[in-house]
Amino acid sequence: MSDIIVNDPNNGIRESWSEEHIIQAIVLLEDAYSFRSIAHKLSPSNILKLYRLYWSIWIQRLLTIIVSCQLLLIFVQYPSSLSRTSDLTKQPIRLTLPCTIQLIIEFLCLIIFYIDAIIRVYLIGLQHARRKPWIISYFIVTTISIIDLIISTNFGCQKKTINIRYLLRPFYMAFISQE
Incomplete structure (x- = not known):
């Protein structure tokens, strides 16, 4: 779990993102950077890790x-x-x-x-x-x-x-x- 502070640091709103959400974001960014299709599975994190390893x-x-x-x-x-x-x-x-x-x-x-x-x-x-x-x-x-x-x-x-x-x-x- 990681906390991300949105808005200014004094009145920041804390959002908790799981590791799975972060991996999904990384995979989607890598797909966009490499001009790959985003039509793939995003649910289990082990599939996303295998996807990142494959690519x-x-x-x-x-x-x-x-x-x-x-x-x-x-x-x-x-x-x-x-x-x-x-x-x-x-x-x-x-x-x-x-x-x-x-x-x-x-x-x-x-x-x-x-x-x-x-x-x-x-x-x-x-x-x-x-x-x-x-x-x-x-x-x-x-x-x-x-x-x-x-x-x-x-x-x-x-x-x-x-x-x-x-x-x-x-x-x-x-x-x-x-x-």
């Missing part, structure tokens, strides 16, 4: 690094475009990661995206999430990517398979940048 700079940087890792996989997967020389007449050896390492990295990234989507829906509430097409598409794209990854894992590391998740990767960059 902290460290968590958002971690998500950006994971999206970057997902996008950088393009350069080391078959057919790789990385080589030591740019001379096309020499047919350089392309640098690629082993297939199992690629699949593990991609699976971890997709699981983190799925957890991220679940946390976002929990923080804003299911009713608000149904009205946000970006979150709905985040679930759909992540689900399609995980299904495609499971199918390609069952086929093994064949180089001539069609992977839909490669085409869906730029969506994550657009999703992270729109918030």
Whole structure:
């Protein structure tokens, strides 16, 4: 509990604000400063603390690094475009990661995206999430990517398979940048 004195100091009116009210005010100010929507849960203080933690700079940087890792996989997967020389007449050896390492990295990234989507829906509430097409598409794209990854894992590391998740990767960059 903290007391806030309103009006002048001599004839001040004391108002008691609970910690929950202060956290609500902080969250709303941070949302306004970051141009985020205020359509989220404000009731229990533990949800607000989780909301502040989720939107902290460290968590958002971690998500950006994971999206970057997902996008950088393009350069080391078959057919790789990385080589030591740019001379096309020499047919350089392309640098690629082993297939199992690629699949593990991609699976971890997709699981983190799925957890991220679940946390976002929990923080804003299911009713608000149904009205946000970006979150709905985040679930759909992540689900399609995980299904495609499971199918390609069952086929093994064949180089001539069609992977839909490669085409869906730029969506994550657009999703992270729109918030």
